[in-house]
Amino acid sequence: xxxxxxxxxxxxxxxxxxxxxxxxxxxxxxxxxxxxxxxxxxxxxxxxxxxxxxxxxxxxxxxxxxxxxxxxxxxxxxxxxxxxxxxxxxxxxxxxxxxxxxxxxxxxxxxxxxxxxxxxxxxxxxxxxxxxxxxxxxxxxxxxxxxxxxxxxxxxxxxxxxxxxxxxxxxxxxxxxxxxxxxxxxxxxxxxxxxxxxxxxxxxxxxxxxxxxxxxxxxxxxxxxxxxxxxxxxxxxxxxxxxxxxxxxxxxxxxxxxxxxxxxxxxxxxxxxxxxxxxxxxxxxxxxxxxxxxxxxxxxxxxxxxxxxxxxxxxxxxxxxxxxxxxxxxxxxxxxxxxxxxxxxxxxxxxxxxxxxxxxxxxxxxxxxxxxxxxxxxxxxxxxxxxxxxxxxxxxxxx
Numbered sequence: 001x002x003x004x005x006x007x008x009x010x011x012x013x014x015x016x017x018x019x020x021x022x023x024x025x026x027x028x029x030x031x032x033x034x035x036x037x038x039x040x041x042x043x044x045x046x047x048x049x050x051x052x053x054x055x056x057x058x059x060x061x062x063x064x065x066x067x068x069x070x071x072x073x074x075x076x077x078x079x080x081x082x083x084x085x086x087x088x089x090x091x092x093x094x095x096x097x098x099x100x101x102x103x104x105x106x107x108x109x110x111x112x113x114x115x116x117x118x119x120x121x122x123x124x125x126x127x128x129x130x131x132x133x134x135x136x137x138x139x140x141x142x143x144x145x146x147x148x149x150x151x152x153x154x155x156x157x158x159x160x161x162x163x164x165x166x167x168x169x170x171x172x173x174x175x176x177x178x179x180x181x182x183x184x185x186x187x188x189x190x191x192x193x194x195x196x197x198x199x200x201x202x203x204x205x206x207x208x209x210x211x212x213x214x215x216x217x218x219x220x221x222x223x224x225x226x227x228x229x230x231x232x233x234x235x236x237x238x239x240x241x242x243x244x245x246x247x248x249x250x251x252x253x254x255x256x257x258x259x260x261x262x263x264x265x266x267x268x269x270x271x272x273x274x275x276x277x278x279x280x281x282x283x284x285x286x287x288x289x290x291x292x293x294x295x296x297x298x299x300x301x302x303x304x305x306x307x308x309x310x311x312x313x314x315x316x317x318x319x320x321x322x323x324x325x326x327x328x329x330x331x332x333x334x335x336x337x338x339x340x341x342x343x344x345x346x347x348x349x350x351x352x353x354x355x356x357x358x359x360x361x362x363x364x365x366x367x368x369x370x371x372x373x374x375x376x377x378x379x380x381x382x383x384x385x386x387x388x389x390x391x392x393x394x395x396x397x398x399x
Contacts, residue, residue: 004071005173005206006055006094011068012048015060023277024050025229026252026285027068029304029314030225033172034205035383037197039238041219042227043253045274046209047101051227052176056096057085058072073133073173092122095167097177104163105151111162114148115169122170129169136165139202140195155187161195170200194222215257218242226250227358229275229285232304236313246307247292248313248323284317292323359396364389 008378012379013025018132040048053059057071057080069077077089087224090096098104106114119129134144140161140171151159155171160180167175177196181189195358217224218238225235226249234247245251253270272289284290287297317323366389 004031004036005034005036006208007052007068007071008055009071011051011070012066013014013047013054013056014064014066015353016062016064019145020278023066023281026062026230026277027279027301027304028225028227028230028232030232033223034173034206034210035223036202036206036223037200038206038208038222039224040210040227041212041213041214041224041253042233043216043274044271045049046227047230048227049178052096052178052208052210054174056090056094057082069249080235085216086121091118091167091172092170094126094174094176095170097163097175099179105159107151110148110150110240111166113164113288115147118166118356124167124170126375132171133165133169133379134197136169137162139198141191144328145291157191157386160192162187162327164192164196164199167207168203171203172205174206174208174277176208176210179212180209213257226253230277230281230299231285231316232314233286234307234313234315235304236307236311240311240313246311246320246324247286247317248292248319249286250315251323251327289297292317292319292326357395361392361394364392364394 002117007248008031009029011025011028012023014021014023028051029040029046031039040051042048050059050063053063054065055077057077066076067079069076072089072093077084080089080325101256103162105111109117112133115133116126130147131201134147137144137147141159142161142165143289146154147156151162163175164180175196180196181192193216196207199205209217214226217242222236223236224232224238224241228242228249234241234245234250242254243249245254249270252268254271255265261267270289275285275288277285281301283298283300284293284302285358287293290297296318304314304316304319307313307315307320365387367385367387
């Protein structure tokens, strides 16, 4: 990994509530290098967004950092005041693409006026900043003259790309994108990520992608951290976590998504619900949902430690060896079952050569008729035929 731009070390964050304090993040540790695409992944409520809001000093009034440290280019920032964040970090050093960013634009201001205000507050020449903003609009696939439009004149995808352009035009070192494609269709999601990758290559910017979609992180990010119940379950190179996850939650989370390597594998379901952490966490937060847990998992919070001597990942689990042995046994059994199934399929295909087909279609045609108008309807004329199926042959054998 390159020199770290951002370091999060043993970070714990809680929210004050009437019943008791809620520990949203507990001893979270990870680092982000220069020009690195880093993924922070986990299910809803695991603490991902709280980590992001803590980094930029945007916690709600009832939120507070209990312990730990956040360092930006070596400087601790967790105790920055609001003025410090505005003057030193936000927009020009660390920018943030929030969830539901399509509602983040001021509907009463033209987009260029909002960009001018950001540049003015941070002491940039506004005309130079606007020129840069126009360039970013083009990189985002929006004509540069559209910066003079109001937000309501944009589509949802264009508003999202506008927010991304705003987050980039002061050329920050880090962009934190919290579910940047929420509520967008898959085609627009793909376009947004292609634009983000282009910008990252052009500006040498580090990016933190926060999402619940682990497959997206595997595809896009250099390194990643997987969170559960406020804890970092596992962190390391994305390819390594894809090939050999070690934490039980990482394993089950990956197996809950379709994998082209195992097209016949049934998707796993992670039983139970995320924990509600009231007060300090004194055990593994996954213990009540983990199929491999035993009493030692309740004895204390597992430390984030190297997974192995030749492994670049860190994992917070005291039973990684036992879990791996169990998985190897299951895999061996599964391979035997798959071989037997393939033999049965082969035998069935051979035997079916001489059996009678169960279903046969020969020359199947199906046409719909488009009426020519009211006269054709009254005279009951069929109208113009539109073929839906035309000359289909199909034979289906037993088994």
